[in-house]
Amino acid sequence: MAGKLKIGKLVVIGVGLIGGSFALALKRARAVRRVVGVGRTRGNLSDALRLKVIDEASRDPAQAVRDADLVLLATPVGQMSAVMSAIAPNLPAHAVITDAGSTKRDVIACAQRFLGARGARFVPAHPVAGTERSGAHAAFAGLFEGRTVIVTPQAGIAAGAVTVVRRAWEACGARVVRLDAGAHDAILAAVSHLPHVIAYALVNMLARRPDPARLFGLSAGGLRDTVRIAGSSPEMWADICVANRDALLAALEDYGNELEQTRAAIERADAQELKLLFARARAAREKWLVKKRS
């Protein structure tokens, strides 16, 4: 793997925002010769072909991976076990397999159960990037530029496979960091999965009120930004919530306690305490989020 990364055949299973953008970014970097996209719906695969996200479409993952060099699993995490058991018998010995799932312990458990010996070349990865849009038409080559990709290979994974995955993401413009899968799941439950649950719940609560048209009509940019991620794929996020259940329940409990502290201060009309709580949040946001690249 010295010199420039060159993947012969890339198979992307699940040609949505993430899978499609990975294909486009590697094409732009001239790091891949041919991309085969695998999907469940004809319409999305047609979009992907028309937009040159992929060079060839297939609805059969087992056939598609026969002569693959790199396989990216970019389906909702709830489909990982079905896809892995379908492709396992046909994976070439040299192929590297990776995924883009937002949870890692469950995907590793799937790989251990379904990929057999090929599991030693499975490199769990999570690109921390996305928009609230989904589907091949939402994909773009620049999605991962300057973003972080977390890889969580456990002991026993082939070092060469880890290198291929790291270099592929670097070719997409991403920065790659290595993390323990459990730490990954706990952190992402807090900074990503919880905010999604919050945004969905807030919109649902507002939509249940009388006259939601007037209610939303009187909202401003604050609400719009707060709930932007409530536009994200329901299927993908339902799967993530189930896959990362324990870490997410722990994060929800912490958040509930924090919210209760604020609620109690409001009930007491304790402006001093509220000011302290809000000032602490503002300072933390300033310190850790404002200077981050968008």
Place this chain on the structure above:
Amino acid sequence: MAGKLKIGKLVVIGVGLIGGSFALALKRARAVRRVVGVGRTRGNLSDALRLKVIDEASRDPAQAVRDADLVLLATPVGQMSAVMSAIAPNLPAHAVITDAGSTKRDVIACAQRFLGARGARFVPAHPVAGTERSGAHAAFAGLFEGRTVIVTPQAGIAAGAVTVVRRAWEACGARVVRLDAGAHDAILAAVSHLPHVIAYALVNMLARRPDPARLFGLSAGGLRDTVRIAGSSPEMWADICVANRDALLAALEDYGNELEQTRAAIERADAQELKLLFARARAAREKWLVKKRS
């Protein structure tokens, strides 16, 4: 008040983002001759003078309003009673008084208590606009373009005063709607005050975790947008929470119930129910928020 609106002397008490932008917008529209800014801190008033947000600075509201034609109260709502009782004896009979507070029932109660006969020319108003930044240096003339300003004059307010306030906001580029003060407070509790409480609580919960630098470092655009409004003024928002306590507690209760329904579905690992909840939220956001002007 036929023809073009022309205010002789505008007094802005509280030259922050909202008060400063109101002054700048009226100047740009050539709808005001002279702007006097009143504030508590020398630094912010100097900024306002230097940036030509105001023409004259004063630290004494009672003196400043002596020959005012229009007075805008743009302080945090917690200061309204002190400001009103200070200016009441010196308000000219012809002057129109208005405010820009995010809550309306409490401001109306203040006016009834402290403005005496001048209360008949007090027009409660709330520009539904803002950014997470505060202070005179954050002000800009275009802040209210295309935004909504809600006026909530109760029975007995002079029609001419309402017209002046409506036309002033229209000169700033805003659309003015009239609402009952109670309806205003209930709606804003849900679409604005609750999202702020949520954003502050989420940041505080994350900041309490071990290694917050790593935690925030692995977050993406979703978290950043969700908590953007946690950068808002702590003092202003503490006051709003106290001023609109009952409506906000009711909104928090609804939100808590919605969140609990989601939490229970996560605990049951009920992907179907989660998918339904998230799809409902996505559809509501799409219908009511996506097509709104930013």
